[in-house]
Amino acid sequence: MGIIEVDGLVKRYGGHVALDGVSFEVGEGEIFGILGPNGAGKTTAVECLEGLRAPDAGRVRVLGLDPRRDGDRLRERIGVQLQQTGLPASIRVREALELYASFYRSPRDPGELLAEWDLEDKRRARVRKLSGGQAQRLHIALALVGRPDLVFLDEPTTGLDPRGRRATWELIRRVRASGVTVVLISHFMDEAEELCDRLAVFDRGKVLASGTPEALIEEATGGGGRMRFRPSAELDVADLAGLPGVGGVERSGRHVVVSGTGDFAAAVTSALARRHVLVADLRVEQTSLDDAYVALTGGPPADAPADAPARPSDRA
Numbered sequence: 001m002g003i004i005e006v007d008g009l010v011k012r013y014g015g016h017v018a019l020d021g022v023s024f025e026v027g028e029g030e031i032f033g034i035l036g037p038n039g040a041g042k043t044t045a046v047e048c049l050e051g052l053r054a055p056d057a058g059r060v061r062v063l064g065l066d067p068r069r070d071g072d073r074l075r076e077r078i079g080v081q082l083q084q085t086g087l088p089a090s091i092r093v094r095e096a097l098e099l100y101a102s103f104y105r106s107p108r109d110p111g112e113l114l115a116e117w118d119l120e121d122k123r124r125a126r127v128r129k130l131s132g133g134q135a136q137r138l139h140i141a142l143a144l145v146g147r148p149d150l151v152f153l154d155e156p157t158t159g160l161d162p163r164g165r166r167a168t169w170e171l172i173r174r175v176r177a178s179g180v181t182v183v184l185i186s187h188f189m190d191e192a193e194e195l196c197d198r199l200a201v202f203d204r205g206k207v208l209a210s211g212t213p214e215a216l217i218e219e220a221t222g223g224g225g226r227m228r229f230r231p232s233a234e235l236d237v238a239d240l241a242g243l244p245g246v247g248g249v250e251r252s253g254r255h256v257v258v259s260g261t262g263d264f265a266a267a268v269t270s271a272l273a274r275r276h277v278l279v280a281d282l283r284v285e286q287t288s289l290d291d292a293y294v295a296l297t298g299g300p301p302a303d304a305p306a307d308a309p310a311r312p313s314d315r316a
């Protein structure tokens with residue numbers, strides 16, 4: 001049985017269909033990603049899971065409970081990271097954790113959470129004075145106070161610098177390692193590929209695809225990768241197009257870009273060697289979740305911040 005089971009979920013706002021027969025399942029101990037462009041229905045789906053919205057049709061079970069009927073019991077066992085906590089602006093970090101702890105029968109020790117989320121130095125700081133990264137970490141710590149079995153993290157690394165993002169990824173992995181199932185809403189494809197065991201791509205109220213990042217990449221793009229290089233001598237690109245596994249060859253300025261599957265890179269390398277052509281600036285990239293997302297939704301994440309870190313490529 002899944003920790004979350006969603007089958008044929010429909011939610012309308014007036015005449016607008018926000019969720020149009022959504023189905024997916026989340027297994028125990030997974031980090032499950034919910035991806036999709038703005039307005040795809042991600043928040044609406046998560047709100048239905050948390051019992052905050054009543055579905056118009058379909059079946060939703062979270063930890064074996066019906067979120068609408070058993071909302072109180074469910075909320076004792078889930079943690080929700082909110083972008084805005086609605087905390088009084090003058091409250092201090094430690095007080096916020098103590099306040100949240102008071103809502104639960106057997107809460108985590110606030111001091112332990114301060115240490116775990118690197119907020120010890122800030123325990124007496126007012127919440128409104130925290131930096132973006134510190135506030136983000138506090139919001140996650142608050143979601144964990146009640147020892148949840150399942151936690152919903154909404155864009156947990158938005159606004160963090162690259163080091164902060166990696167540190168947060170590590171902590172999210174630790175949350176999972178402690179036995180908590182994680183549902184992660186994200187616009188960052190590198191983050192989803194790095195962290196998620198499985199994920200669902202939403203678009204216009206439907207789930208376009210779900211599965212492991214690897215399966216999604218394979219399904220949406222056929223897998224494979226791209227090779228980009230600058231040849232040392234004139235090269236007839238048509239010669240490369242017929243090699244085994246090669247799907248496409250194009251010129252990009254002085255560079256040649258070859259895409260393909262299987263052992264295409266080895267075939268291209270030996271063809272070049274036979275023609276005594278050397279390569280410079282060689283870069284080989286595996287097809288990424290970003291490519292799969294673009295293939296599925298027809299565009300990049302609509303609101304991915306312009307300074308979103310580029311996906312690291314495998315440089316040969």
Ligand SMILES: Nc1ncnc2c1ncn2[C@@H]1O[C@H](COP(=O)(O)OP(=O)(O)OP(=O)(O)O)[C@@H](O)[C@H]1O
Nearest residue numbers: 013016017018036037038039040041042043044045
């Ligand atoms: N309370 C509401 N009343 C009317 N329409 C709403 C309401 N909430 C959301 N919608 C609409 O439902 C659709 C799905 O919205 P939702 O917030 O679930 O998308 P999302 O995928 O979370 O988007 P984002 O990435 O921007 O947060 C959108 O078209 C949105 O405008």
